[in-house]
Amino acid sequence: MNGSNDLLDTNFILGILKSNPAVIAEVSSRSVYTSECFYSVVTRMELLGYHGITADEECLSKIYLFSNNRYIRFTDVSAGHDEGYPQKISGKWPDMPTNFYQGIDAALYRHDNGKIYLFKGDQYVRFSTAGDKLTFEANSMIAASWPGLPESFQQGIDAAFWRKSNGRIYFFKGSQYARFRLVDGKPKLDYVKPIAVNWPGLPASFETGIDAALMRCSNDKIYFFKGCHYVRYLDLENRMDGGLHHINDSWMPFPK
Secondary structure (H helix, E strand, O other): OOOOOEEEOHHHHHHHHOOOHHHHHHHHHOOOOHHHEEEOOOOHHHHHHOOOOOHHHHOOOOEEEEEOOEEEEEOOHHHOOOOOOOEEOOOOOOOOOHHHOOOOOEEEEEOOOOEEEEEEOOEEEEEEOHHHOOEEEEEEEHHHHOOOOOHHHHOOOOEEEEOOOOOOEEEEEOOEEEEEEEEOOEEEEEEEEEHHHHOOOOOHHHHOOOOEEEEEOOOOEEEEEEOOEEEEEEOOOOEEOOOOEEHHHHOOOOOO
16 A cells, blocks of 8 residues: 555545644644645545535536526536536426526626625625535526616616636626626725727627626636637636637537
């Protein structure tokens, strides 16, 4: 066994990497030396289940995409969608109002509070993800919780995402987008501008409006979707990454 005496469990590995005092004390008390140990593989689910995981590490979690009355889930994008998907929205999101069952307009995950927001018309619902489970928390009007938005945004948005590089939240509506900063956990509007102004390189069809957006933290890229196509955008460099891609051929595949 090449002189190795112990097999370190994943929680010990993560505890050491994150300098968890309790883990360090336990390992030291047993005179365990990492150079003399085998290591178990750190899986995605074990990472998500470890207490104290940061927002960056939490970005390794699942991706959900919605289309009409169904949604699809990805644990590993390169491996395709998870088995058993797509599924109907109804019955899978506890206590969700029935008018959301036929489809949503936009979805947002806030990394500062661990909440999921689903938007439909002039309303939104909020879910907690505490304890690794979905819990319905609220159903409210967009105008009540996202102050300062133009009337057109208050009546409904097309897309939303949280941006890793600056911690801001972005709403898209038609050819415009709004940016929010978070102050004491509450959104404060920074501005509303044309998409064409601050997203250089986007195809002209995307400048007139997008259908969906997501921040994929594992590669620091933003994905914008329009019809059956998508583009990748480099978060830190604020520029396009390649050209136009077909959703079914290039990334998912997403069910037709």
